[in-house]
Structures are given as C-alpha cells and as structure tokens.
Amino acid sequence: MLTHPKPYSGLKASLLTQHGKESVICPQLLDSNGLEVVHISGYDTDELGTFTRDIPRYGSQLDAARKKARVGMELSGSMLGIASEGAFDNDPYTGMLAWNYELVVLIDDIRKLEVIGFFGGHAQSTSRQVSSWDELNALLSEAQFTTHQLVVRPDDEYHPECRKGIKDLESLKEAFDWATNLSKKGNVFVENDLRAHTNPTRMANILKATQDLSRKMNSVCPECESPGFWITERKKGLPCSSCEAPTNLPIANVWSCVKCAYKKEEMLLDQIKADPSKCDYCNP
Template sequence: MALLTQHGKEKVVTPLLASTIGCQVVQVTGFDTDRLGTFTRDIPRSGTQIEAAREKARIGMGLANLPLGLASEGSFGPDPFTGMFSLNVEMIVWIDDTLGIEVVGVASGKTNFSHLLTANWEQAETFARATGFPEHGLVVRPRHDDDPRIRKGIADWETLRVTFRWACGEANNGCAFLETDVRAHMNPMRMEIIAQATRDLARKLCTPCPACNTPGFQIVERVPGLPCEDCGAPTREARADIHRCVRCGHQVTAERPEKAAPAGRCDWCNP
C-alpha cells in the first residue's frame, strides 16, 4: 500500500496494518500535503474531509505506481453533543483499484485543540502546560488568529519564549496568538486517534462479504426503533444494524442483542 504522508503517520499506521492484515505499507514522499490544506488556516482545505483523504491516497498511488493506496485526514471542532470539549475526528481511506473498492476507518475522541491571545508570558506558560507542551507542539503568530506571520512546530520552552517575545513585538496590539499544533507528528493525542481509526479500518478489512468474499463488509446504517423498557413505544435507539458489501452491494440486517431501551431514552417517558 502507498501511504502519502509528511507528518509521521507511518509510525502508527505501518505496524498496525502489518500486524493485523499482513500489509506492507510503503511511505511515499515527494509531495507537500500541506498544499491540500492546513489546520493553521494559511491554506484552506477544499472539499470534505473524506475527499481530501481520497486525493492524498490517489496522489500517493500515482507517485508510487501502485494500485493500492491509503491516506488519512483529520478534522477538529466542538463536541457536537454537548459543545463542552474539542473533538478530533480521523478518517483513513483504503483504495484498492484491483478490486475496485474503498474502505474507510473512522475514529473520534477528545483532543487538546485550543488557543489563547495574550500579551502576558505567565498566561502563555499556563496555557502551554494545560495543552501538554512540550510533548504537544504549539503554533505562535502575532496579533490574531489569521496573521500570516506564523511559526509552527514549537516544541521546547526556550523556543516558545523567544517566539512569544517576537510575536508580541511584531503585533500592533502587543499580543501573541498561541494555538495547539495539531499536525500528527506534533500531537500525540491525535496520533492515538489515527491509531484507533487504523484499527477500525483493519477490522473492516478482516470482515469479508458472505456473498463475494470481498473485504470490507461493514455497518452502513443503524435501524432505530428499540422499544422502551417502560411503555414499549419505539425509541430512537438502534434495534438493528445494516451491513453492506462495498463491492457487490450484498446487504444483511442484523438485530442487536438489546431487547429494550432505557426509559430515559424514550420520547414518551422522558419528553
């Protein structure tokens, strides 16, 4: 498999796929993946997260002249359920042109995606420690979050102090804008989510279609309607999962083992 990356993702992807499915991953270089978009907003990403992952995989396959490729893409934002913490969603796409299939591994989890605008070094130091610095890298720029003068990959205290003074001196408001560096090689929390997405991909690839034996037989839809344990009314909780083949389209509906949903999940008992 061709893996296009310049941020160290091969360190988690390669051993996981080798141990689970016996796959040999070939790291591909020679293309600046930042051209497809950066988390620091200096280069916007065009298209969706999965489209960006597909494009990376295709570029890697072309450079390596291989019919098999994979690539990952991450996204960051507020937790969609409570909005109380930052969430990292990772997708890793597997493209096999010999079989004509695409399989996607997905994982998500809490992350340290945050920022601070300050002219005070003590506040900057407190922020850095709270985000896990120096194990987790930081990005610094003057004035505000979109200033084009940017320093990335800061991973030691002396460099942070020097860069902080530089940013404050360059800014007309005297402030430095600090944010977590969420590139994979600078962010161990993100690396763990990438590892989880890779395990999800491997699990799907180890599940063959019962009709054509193609890897990637997976859940594509959840069927709601699990009855409430109290009143028996159908709830929004899943009662079954629909599995489908990525190649022939063979589909199976599998009932879940749960027989009833908690009353707290019922729109009638807990409106």
C-alpha cells in the first residue's frame, strides 16, 4: 500500500449535508487528506428521505449518498463531491441489537472514480409504545435521554404527525400530552431521534466511516496510481496444521483498484496453519 503523496491534498470538494455532519466530516478530510471540504447548505436533504418514515429513501443507501453528492457538485460546480448516508438494522452477529451502518462516498469527476468509506456499529435506537407518563419515564435511561434526543407521536410509529428533536423533560412532557390528546386509545410512540445532530452515537459512527474513507483516499493503486486501492475480499483456505487440507479460515486479503483491473493478494502472516479443530476433515 502506497500512502504518499496524498492524492487529494490541496483540492476542494463539496459536501451536501445537514444535521451537523459537516462538523465531523470536514476536519477529518482536511487533517488526513489535505482536502478542503466546503459545506453546501440550502438544499433540504430530507427531501431525499428521512428516518422518521415521513419520506421514503431514494434507492439504496449508496444510491442515496451518490444522489446527495451529485446535487452538491451541481450546486457548487465542484468536480469532487462528498456525501453520507446512514441506515439502521439489526446487528449482523446476533440479530438482536440495534445496529447503524454509515457510509461516506467521494465522487471524483477529475479522475472518474468513486471511493466509499463504511462503518457498522452499535446504534442508540430505542423505540416503544407507552400508555402512561411513568411508562415513558422508565424508558429514558435506555434511550440515553437527554444526551440523545427523542421523537414522539400519537398511537404508533405510523402516525403522520410527530414532534422531533425533544431534548429536555419539559418539552417531552408537553409532547407526551400533545400525543396523548391526539391518540385514539391514549397510546404514545416514543423513539430516539436518529438525525446525526440529535444522536451522538450516530455522529461517532459517521466519523469512523469518514476515517475509513480517508485511509482509502490516501491509498493508491501501484499500477495506475488511482486513489481508493483497498481490500475487497478476504480469501479463505488456511491449511490445517495436521492434514494440510484448506479450511474456511482466511489466508489472504485481496486488494483491488477502483479504476483498473489490478489486484494484489497479501498473505495473512499472523497464522501459519489452522488448528485441526477448524478442519472439516480432522473435525467433521
């Protein structure tokens, strides 16, 4: 992996975003890549989708990020565009925890390429239907209120009206009373606000995705010098220490260029042989 010189040093990119994400993305790309990122505002990215189900998202997570980056490039006339997009799901290990995937994309029309940073981690995303103020109060520590803000709506998660960005007990009580009055059966739906500026756990995950993007932007292809040269595949087949048969344990990382066809295999040297307990022949 070549890391010098930094391919984006001295260049300028647009960042179309709202909800304060520029506060983590701009300094990171300036410090690590020498890229000056100009925050573009004045376009409501919520029109491209929200987490509160009012507006469905434009295509996949990556499609949505690309769309935002393109809009920012058009508005600013920039050849480089950055945008981010988050998604929430269950964790990939147990399927029982709230999980947050963050993606930050760089579209580079100078070199005609795209580099994508990712991070997946714990999400602060509590949600519950409650029928009393006491029940709501019992939920507050799990929801990490007040460091993390809340959204309140009448009835259930599908009610079209809501109060977002609730950050103190007084406005929570007011929102609870408002929702109770509008509710058919006196139920109120409470959930964490997932917008970045209201949810520090998510903001930290956006920083980690940006750091991933930074590393990839500084890594260039040994063949054509395009940025974004990174691991795209982990090859399995570490031989068993007893019978030498290939196991499912990783043996090498495959690095690929985003522009040309160049690939490089890098053997993983931390393990020479697999324990026979991992071998399908020795331990079927």
